[in-house]
Amino acid sequence: MSADHQQNPIFVWFRNDLRIHDNPCLHAAIKQGLVQPIYLLDPRTFQASSFGLARMGTHRRRFLRESLENLRTQLESIGLDLLILNAKPEELFPKLLKSIPHAKLFFSHEYAFEETQIEAALAYELSSAQWEGFWTGTLMDPENLPFTLENVPNGFSSFRNKVEKYASIPEPVPTPNKAIGFQKHDWGEDLFALSVFAERENTDQQLQEIETMGLAPINPVADLADELDTLKTKWEQSFKGGEEAGLARLDYYLWQTDLVATYKKTRNGLIGTDYSTKFSPWLANGNLSARMIASEIHSYEGQRTKNDSTYWVIFELLWRDFFRFAALKYGRKWFAKGGIQSNVREYQNNKDYFEAWISGRTGFSFMDANMRELATTGFMSNRGRQNVASFFTQNLNMDWRWGAEYFESMLLDYDPASNYGNWMYNATLGHDPRSRFFNIELQANRYDSSGEYVMLWCRELKKVPLSLRHEPYIHNQSMFVAPIIDLEKSYEEIRKRA
Ligand SMILES: Cc1cc2nc3c(=O)[nH]c(=O)nc-3n(C[C@H](O)[C@H](O)[C@H](O)COP(=O)(O)OP(=O)(O)OC[C@H]3O[C@@H](n4cnc5c(N)ncnc54)[C@H](O)[C@@H]3O)c2cc1C
Missing domain, CATH: 3.40.50.620 (HUPs)
Incomplete structure (x- = not known):
């Protein structure tokens, strides 16, 4: 030393x-x-x-x-x-x-x-x-961006084009194999420092208390535990927190299975663990470094395949960078009711709608399946997130921050920049203020054409014919809850507001 x-x-x-x-x-x-x-x-x-x-x-x-x-x-x-x-x-x-x-x-x-x-x-x-x-926490450092933080472009395409043209992703720093820690005498004589040092005895207890600290979390699907618990257990076994599990997932997705080489074709999937990388929970906690992912993908491209899919994972990680630097630029505004557009409109803020939405009981099976998956596992596909956010902010006309706060509580990969950024975007209060909404039934039929996904999470659809699983309310013997709104009317309202 x-x-x-x-x-x-x-x-x-x-x-x-x-x-x-x-x-x-x-x-x-x-x-x-x-x-x-x-x-x-x-x-x-x-x-x-x-x-x-x-x-x-x-x-x-x-x-x-x-x-x-x-x-x-x-x-x-x-x-x-x-x-x-x-x-x-x-x-x-x-x-x-x-x-x-x-x-x-x-x-x-x-x-x-x-x-x-x-x-x-x-x-x-x-x-x-x-x-x-x-x-x-990002691919790029602010120091190697080709613009200052105040001048982060307002559109993702412009951000990406500039970054791809004028900057390059730094290589990861080496993993240390040895370090020198504080010894008792390094804490000195001061009583406060010594009281902090004494806390070393309590680490196990602190870890145990994480799950019971502060305000008790809600479980909106507690009454469905019998039918959903197997799915929950499966998920928890596959997705454990920690650096070693994150690095193992990276190895699996690239080197063991070559899934990365087909990512662009599968990324809009809904069922299972392999349609997308699932790096997000480990990225959000910093168990996995974005640069390590990029560096491994570059090695993979050199040794196995370089194609649209391998590029697209890095493209998506640039979205993540974009939201992080934009959140830095906008500060408090990132969380404001009117979003970065400062466009405050009247919301309904109906508690019954909120309860129906979080517990997967809106009567729209594609919404309900996604929301039950989120409450059960802490994860939802990107396709699902876009649809439930559009439904919440546009069809139900609810305050986008309420939905974003629910996601904050539930998502394993919660990240303030990506979460609030994507919510704002879907509420048309973000970087692109143009009126836009998803037609949830068209989306359901396109991305879950077999009805397999909604069936997985909504077992009461068993008696509904396959062709009606996305519109169970049409089937008069359906056990499914009645729709909370008239969907067609809600689309008319959205168009009027635009
Ligand atoms: C309403 C809404 C809320 C969201 N909240 C979060 C959040 O809190 N945390 C979060 O990490 N992502 C969030 N996303 C983005 C995206 O849905 C998730 O990153 C993705 O589904 C995670 O799964 P994956 O790792 O398999 O992604 P992949 O498709 O495999 O993508 C690889 C990585 O790219 C990044 N990425 C992909 N899409 C996006 C995107 N739209 N925005 C930012 N980064 C992206 C993620 O880090 C992801 O892990 C949200 C999207 C929506 C529509």
């Missing part, structure tokens, strides 16, 4: 970068000093959203716990002990850094308003020599 290392105690605050591979923040800390990794269970994450939902629902809590358990193991393998604390960063770190001479704080930057506000509060409390932020 060099003298420099000894004089540089660095707290690495893990956020949505729960991995040791391609982690520029951890990489830099290990190079420069003694490292103490910390994860904070911020009480705000477990409180109610503005519409009264638990901000982090059951599925996300499970995935987070598993991600942290795996991070702990991964860090132990390189000689570091993860400390997990219940605290707000802007309260803990200034006090902690004051109590340990020369200590520094390293962390990964985030992209959405609340998270960047926390960074601003830390920057205000700490001297610039005491902290450093790293970009670890």
